[in-house]
Amino acid sequence: MGKRREHALCAFCLTADYFLTKLHDMLSKDAPLSDPTALARFGKLDVVTRLVVEGFMMGQHKSPFKGASVEFVEHRQYYPGDEIRHIDWRAYGKTGKYYVKEFEEETNLRCYLLLDCSGSMAYAGKTLSKFDYAKQLAAALGYLLLSQRDAVGLITFDSKRRDFIQPSANPKNFGQMLEILENAKPRHETAISTVLSEVQPLIKRRSLVVLISDCFDEPEALTTTLKQLRHDRHEVLLFQVVAPEEEEFPFSKPTQFRSLELRGHHQLVDPHQLRARYLEQYQEFCATLARQCGSVHVDYLKFRTTDPYHLALGAFLNQRTRPGRK
Structure with missing residues (x-):
């Protein structure tokens, strides 16, 4: 049972890694992210919103409000279920592994x-x-x-x-x-x-x-x-x-x-x-x-x-x- 669960988790991780890589590749091309009319064809508002903001955040390579609304604490390895927006793509480029940034819970704005x-x-x-x-x-x-x-x-x-x-x-x-x-x-x-x-x-x-x-x-x-x-x-x-x-x-x-x-x-x-x-x-x-x-x-x-x-x-x-x- 333990091995079966471990295999399932590994398969899920591989699927998540594949999705993240594809998402990163697609967003890195800036197309059709640069065309609002083309983006609208993706359908629902929540899907387009995620594409727009995740692509923008990847281009920032850092938390845009660092030191203002949130405070960076540390990196940790990515696990299935973590928010994609917290992935540090710069760390991925250096190590080939996915790490997420952890922040203190603050709401200043x-x-x-x-x-x-x-x-x-x-x-x-x-x-x-x-x-x-x-x-x-x-x-x-x-x-x-x-x-x-x-x-x-x-x-x-x-x-x-x-x-x-x-x-x-x-x-x-x-x-x-x-x-x-x-x-x-x-x-x-x-x-x-x-x-x-x-x-x-x-x-x-x-x-x-x-x-x-x-x-x-x-x-x-x-x-x-x-x-x-x-x-x-x-x-x-x-x-x-x-x-x-x-x-x-x-x-x-x-x-x-x-x-x-x-x-x-x-x-x-x-x-x-x-x-x-x-x-x-x-x-x-x-x-x-x-x-x-x-x-x-x-x-x-x-x-x-x-x-x-x-x-x-x-x-x-x-x-x-x-x-x-x-």
């Missing part, structure tokens, strides 16, 4: 992920929609923070607050977040500043607030509510998610434009007459948003739906770990 689920986020163009990109980014950020033993929560909204999960470092809590993200649909109008004012009293402890949105709201009103969050000593980071078509306006033939938030609102326009004016106003809108965020010490990052997720994760870590943060 509480993060609220705020996801815009309004109708304008449904725009897709030739890529995946802004909403699909945004919810995958939210899931990846949550998984990354959870892997560092940080507490992560979720708030979804459109014209009003929808789902609300308090921050927790419990994986079951993250499972609930993934389920909400998987089933969420973009609809209704946008009211970012109104929702932020409603959410502010619910965030009682000092936290990191990450807003993911296309930011189609009045910049002045949005900045006012972001300033209130900063006044409460929260760190605030704004991810603006845009479609390439919104930045380039590549239309050449008369096109029917319809509102994704107001039913029945549509208009036929000649793109040649509209393009220059549209691009000027759009660029001014983004510049104003970035400038006003800077004035209230809110970190502002803009990403297209074609940008690899690892760029957004890297920018997030750079903002979190840079010296002199207020």
Whole structure:
């Protein structure tokens, strides 16, 4: 019985080693990890989230929040059932054996992920929609923070607050977040500043607030509510998610434009007459948003739906770990 159990364990170890090697080889090629639209074809949100974050962590070769939310203790040999994200790939490269990093259980950071689920986020163009990109980014950020033993929560909204999960470092809590993200649909109008004012009293402890949105709201009103969050000593980071078509306006033939938030609102326009004016106003809108965020010490990052997720994760870590943060 003992030998049979030992053989079974060895077979399981070999299978796990094979899977880890294949996963490492696939992720090392950076394809299709660099293409959000191709990644979406993998199916469920949890699968894509793991691929994105595990690939990103392998590229880091270290705990991105080392010395902040977790404290490294020691290495030990990998055993079946250990989390893949804790494998030290640098040690594997030197020894040919799998070792995992052990960390002290600490939770210094509480993060609220705020996801815009309004109708304008449904725009897709030739890529995946802004909403699909945004919810995958939210899931990846949550998984990354959870892997560092940080507490992560979720708030979804459109014209009003929808789902609300308090921050927790419990994986079951993250499972609930993934389920909400998987089933969420973009609809209704946008009211970012109104929702932020409603959410502010619910965030009682000092936290990191990450807003993911296309930011189609009045910049002045949005900045006012972001300033209130900063006044409460929260760190605030704004991810603006845009479609390439919104930045380039590549239309050449008369096109029917319809509102994704107001039913029945549509208009036929000649793109040649509209393009220059549209691009000027759009660029001014983004510049104003970035400038006003800077004035209230809110970190502002803009990403297209074609940008690899690892760029957004890297920018997030750079903002979190840079010296002199207020």
